[in-house]
Amino acid sequence: MLLLTRRFSSVLARSPFLARCPLPPRAVPTTAPASRPPPRRLMSSSSSGWHHSSPPPPPPPPPPSSSSDKDQLFRGLEAALGTTFSSDPLAPPPEPMIIIISGPSGVGKDAVIKRLQEEREEIHFVVTATSRAMRPGEVDGKDYHFVTKEEFLTMIEREELLEYALVYGEYKGIPKQQIRDYMAKGHDIVLRVDIQGAATLREILGESAIFIFLVAESEDALVKRLIHRKTEAPDMLLVRIATAREEVRRMKHFDYVVVNAEGKLEGAVKQVESIIDAEKAKIHKRRLRI
Ligand SMILES: Nc1nc2c(ncn2[C@@H]2O[C@H](COP(=O)(O)OP(=O)(O)O)[C@@H](O)[C@H]2O)c(=O)[nH]1
């Protein structure tokens, strides 16, 4: 430390900046402090306490004001350290991650993911393959890759799927290659799966992915939302509601729970974004293995 201070002092001594703002002579000792006797202290006659017998040190030099002074000081510090200051980022670059969004049918997974994609370009929503029929308004390759049952079975045989399940009588599965391609390009991956799919993915991905459970504020709200969507016949509605009751009990296996309350879609999306941001800022990051 003493050596550095000396070196810095000698560098600054040669700079015009120092000529205008000289360092106080006692700031850099020329002899080792151990060899110097401790300063004598005298009791002041006033009641205010102790005073040094030596005169007060001169005031520190004023901070550099002009940009050339600041530049001189910067270079002086570099010279004193014997290295240049690097402008490389101090934090490691964020790595792509996999985010799994699950929850009961009708809770708003698709709605949350759609808004998330609008907010964050770097997110890739994996379009899963399904054997179910296309609903009005759905687009092949955007909502799902709609395939026949035979085509789906071929994909299973060829081990092209990271995970697959029979969901309400129809096959659903995640194409592996799509994940690899987008991760290689630095994208974060969002997967939307049912609860059994999330359990399978937990076995495959362990702690390397983030598992988010989406819920409505209440069962009552969830049922109304499903009725309002008008995509299910009453008997299928009953199956989905009964299943949802079971699914909510599996919440404890997830990392986070986000409430998508009625009319508060934006709040749910913001919370998912906060989770992603916090995970990106973690020092001990999740190590992905797929
Ligand atoms: N396990 C698994 N579930 C999926 C996959 N893709 C979609 N799902 C889930 O299948 C369930 C039923 O999907 P769908 O019939 O499209 O109905 P909706 O999502 O409830 O409108 C939803 O809970 C989806 O999350 C997948 O690749 N694997």
Ligand SMILES: Nc1ncnc2c1ncn2[C@@H]1O[C@H](COP(=O)(O)OP(=O)(O)O)[C@@H](O)[C@H]1O
């Ligand atoms: N916060 C919310 N408030 C009101 N309606 C919502 C909200 N989130 C989603 N919805 C609506 O609820 C229905 C079910 O949402 P959807 O995204 O299809 O659910 P999931 O993908 O989980 O089955 C849709 O009609 C959607 O527009």
